[in-house]
Amino acid sequence: MTFSITLFKRSVYDIYRLTRLTVIGVSEIRLIANVVHLYQTAHRTLVVSSFRLLKEEWCHVLSAAVQGFRCNRAMSGGSRGxxxxxxxxxxxxxxxxxxxxxxxxxxxxxxxxxxLSFQFQTEHLRECLNQPEKYSGMILTSQRSAESVNKAFADLSDAWKEKRHYCVGIKTAETAATLLGLKNLAGQDCGNAANLSSLIVQEFQNGYLPLPLLFPCSSLKMDTLPRTLAEHDVSIEIVNSYVTVPxxxxxxxxxxxxxxxxxxxxxxxxxxxxxxxxxxxxxxxxxxxxxxxxxxxxxxxxxxxxxxxxxxxxxxxxxxxxxxxxxxx
Incomplete structure (x- = not known):
C-alpha cells in the first residue's frame, strides 16, 4: 500500500467523527479497520524521521478514535470500569x-x-556538556531531561559516561542508559525528588561530589530538590533545557x-x-x-x-x- 498523507488525514477525521456516535455499525467498524491498517502501514514502511513529518496531532486524533471504538466495544461486553x-x-x-x-x-x-508537549532549549545545555571537567555528574529527574541532553549532544564524551549520575524512576534511568550511554546511575528506586535529594546529600557528605552537579530540567520544575540540596550546601547548576506546555x-x-x-x-x-x-x-x-x-x-x-x-x-x-x-x- 502506498501511504498517502492526504488520505490519512481525511480518514482520521472521518473516524474521529464516527466514533463519537453512540452506536457503531458494520460500516463504521470497517472504516476503523482501514484507518488502523493505514496507521500500521505507516509505522512499518516509513523511517522514523519521515513519519515524524506527519503532525503529531493527526496521530493523537487517530489514537482518540481507536480508543473511543475500544471503549464502545468493551463496554458492550462488560468491564470493571x-x-x-x-x-x-x-x-x-x-x-x-x-x-x-x-x-x-x-x-x-x-x-x-x-x-503535555515539550519544546527543547539546548543551547546553554550544549555549552555545559562541552565542559565535563566542571561537574561531578548530572541529575535527571525525568525522561524528558535525558532526551534534552541527547538533543543537545547526541554523542556524550567518555568523560561524562565515567561520572556518577542521579535519576528519579526506573524509566528515566533506562532512558539515560539507552539514549545517553550512561552506566553509573543511582536513585532509580527513589520514586520522587525528595528521596533522590536525600541520597545526593548523603553521597555529598561522604565526599563523593567535589564538583557541582548539572541539572537539566523543565522551566516548570518543582523546587523540592534544589531547595533541599541548597540547605545542605550541595552545589548544582540548573539549566532550563525544555519548556513544558499543554x-x-x-x-x-x-x-x-x-x-x-x-x-x-x-x-x-x-x-x-x-x-x-x-x-x-x-x-x-x-x-x-x-x-x-x-x-x-x-x-x-x-x-x-x-x-x-x-x-x-x-x-x-x-x-x-x-x-x-x-x-x-
Whole structure:
C-alpha cells in the first residue's frame, strides 16, 4: 500500500467523527479497520524521521478514535470500569502500552489523554556538556531531561559516561542508559525528588561530589530538590533545557471523556494536573470519579487544587499503578 498523507488525514477525521456516535455499525467498524491498517502501514514502511513529518496531532486524533471504538466495544461486553490516564506520551509509546496493557489484562478500559508537549532549549545545555571537567555528574529527574541532553549532544564524551549520575524512576534511568550511554546511575528506586535529594546529600557528605552537579530540567520544575540540596550546601547548576506546555489536543481528548465518563482519573505529573483540571472541571468529570495520583508531588498538586485523592501510587510503575486501582475496586 502506498501511504498517502492526504488520505490519512481525511480518514482520521472521518473516524474521529464516527466514533463519537453512540452506536457503531458494520460500516463504521470497517472504516476503523482501514484507518488502523493505514496507521500500521505507516509505522512499518516509513523511517522514523519521515513519519515524524506527519503532525503529531493527526496521530493523537487517530489514537482518540481507536480508543473511543475500544471503549464502545468493551463496554458492550462488560468491564470493571474506564480509566483515564492523564500523562505525557512517550515517543516510542512502549511505556504507554504497558499501562494500557495491564489495564486490559485486569478487565479495565484504558483511555490515554496526552496532557503535555515539550519544546527543547539546548543551547546553554550544549555549552555545559562541552565542559565535563566542571561537574561531578548530572541529575535527571525525568525522561524528558535525558532526551534534552541527547538533543543537545547526541554523542556524550567518555568523560561524562565515567561520572556518577542521579535519576528519579526506573524509566528515566533506562532512558539515560539507552539514549545517553550512561552506566553509573543511582536513585532509580527513589520514586520522587525528595528521596533522590536525600541520597545526593548523603553521597555529598561522604565526599563523593567535589564538583557541582548539572541539572537539566523543565522551566516548570518543582523546587523540592534544589531547595533541599541548597540547605545542605550541595552545589548544582540548573539549566532550563525544555519548556513544558499543554498538549495541543488536550481539550479535545477531555471532551471525548464526557461521552463516557471515566470511573478513574489518573494523574502522572503536577503539570498534567494544572493543565487538565480547568477542562475536567468545566465538564464536571470529577464528581463521580475516583482520583489516583502517581507520586506524592502530583498528590500535592491535586490537594492544592482542592481535589480529594483516593489513592497515591508511590512508584511510577504499571505494577504499582494497577495495584492501586485494584485496591479501590
Amino acid at each position: 474506564i480509566v483515564a490516564l492523564f500523562k505525557s506520551t512517550d515517543e516510542t509509546t512502549s511505556n504507554d502500552d504497558r499501562y494500557l496493557s495491564i489495564l486490559e489484562e485486569n478487565n479495565f478500559i484504558g483511555m490515554l489523554v496526552p496532557t 498538549h495541543p489536543l488536550l481539550q479535545d481528548f477531555v471532551l471525548q471523556l464526557s461521552h463516557k465518563v471515566p470511573d478513574y482519573l489518573v494523574f502522572f505529573s503536577p503539570s498534567g494536573v494544572n493543565f487538565s483540571l480547568p477542562f475536567i472541571r468545566e465538564l464536571g468529570l470529577i464528581a463521580n470519579s475516583k482520583i489516583i495520583s502517581i507520586g506524592s508531588t502530583t498528590e500535592r498538586a491535586l490537594q492544592d487544587s482542592n481535589i480529594s485523592v483516593s489513592r497515591v501510587c508511590r512508584k511510577p510503575t504499571p505494577e504499582d499503578f494497577i495495584a492501586a486501582i485494584n485496591s479501590l475496586s
